[in-house]
Amino acid sequence: MSKNQIGQQPLVTLLSDFGDRDIYVGIMKGVIAQINPRLTVVDLTHQISPQDIAAARFNLMNAYLYFPVGTVHIAVVDPGVGSKRRAIAVEFAQGFLIGPDNGIFSGVLSQSPAIVAVELTNLNYWRTPQPSKTFHGRDIFAPVGANLASGVPLKQLGQEIDPATLVKLDIDECKQTNTSVVGCIQYIDRFGNLVSNIPASYVQGKTWCVQAAGLSIPGCETYSDVKVGEILALVGSHGWVEIAINSGNAHSQLQLGQKTLQVVLS
Structure with a gap:
């Protein structure tokens, strides 16, 4: 080597x-x-x-x-x-x-x-x-x-x-249509952020929101784009769309039982 x-x-x-x-x-x-x-x-x-x-x-x-x-x-x-x-x-x-x-x-x-x-x-x-x-x-x-x-x-x-x-984990790839991207939550980090399998490239330069469990969550640039305690979606440092709560724990507070989510583009 x-x-x-x-x-x-x-x-x-x-x-x-x-x-x-x-x-x-x-x-x-x-x-x-x-x-x-x-x-x-x-x-x-x-x-x-x-x-x-x-x-x-x-x-x-x-x-x-x-x-x-x-x-x-x-x-x-x-x-x-x-x-x-x-x-x-x-x-x-x-x-x-x-x-x-x-x-x-x-x-x-x-x-x-x-x-x-x-x-x-x-x-x-x-x-x-x-x-x-x-x-x-x-x-x-x-x-x-x-x-x-x-x-x-x-x-x-x-x-x-x-x-x-080689063994592959059964994690579905996200699927895109003309107006949306359907993906899933692939990871929950220490802060309780719900990290999807939807790459940043799908939302860059667009207005977008995430729909999950009956919620419509606005796509933002930073945590501070919403008030403390409010829910938002953004692209994390890892390059994936995630759901978060400003100064809160989205995993424990939202209790999202389903892992499927949809990004709606406009």
Whole structure:
């Protein structure tokens, strides 16, 4: 593997649902440091709700572009750990993805398709040939990621597989008509903002509103375009249309039971 554009070894990022109360994240970093203490490890987040693969997918999809080409992204939200689900590594244009084959990478790969994918079958790059049934992050993903970032070729990590067979999460794409775009809520952030799967490009330069659960929500530029406590729709920093409440929590206050929403354009 070549070094990145500034001549340093590739970065390694970690994303998980492990939280910060337990030792799991620290152990993964220790395993990486045992293999190569010179690697820089960046925590994307470890506050994904337990087993929430869709939230992990969203966060990784909206983070990878902010890292140098060649970055190794290790993502572990893995309710199927210890089962027959595959452990994989994937090369794409921006770098590499390592984790379970459960759809966690489907957001990234919908924007930047896989170039090569392998199932992690080469035990020489695992921490142990007898990994824990409950902690593949420690025993498989962290050591494989460290070896990959240290120069081990991707294809040496296991058996090459068809990228078309990688698991995809069942998240519908938004659909456009002449006057509207129909989408769904794909993520709820810490502030309670309801983030849709409708990209900013559909509403740029237009007057628009969001219709959801009988509400008509005006499209705005900033939170301050409405009074404190009022509902609005806007494009968040991630580039997706979202529903929010100025200084409030849209998720808890609106109680939107349905995830489908419609952006009406004019």
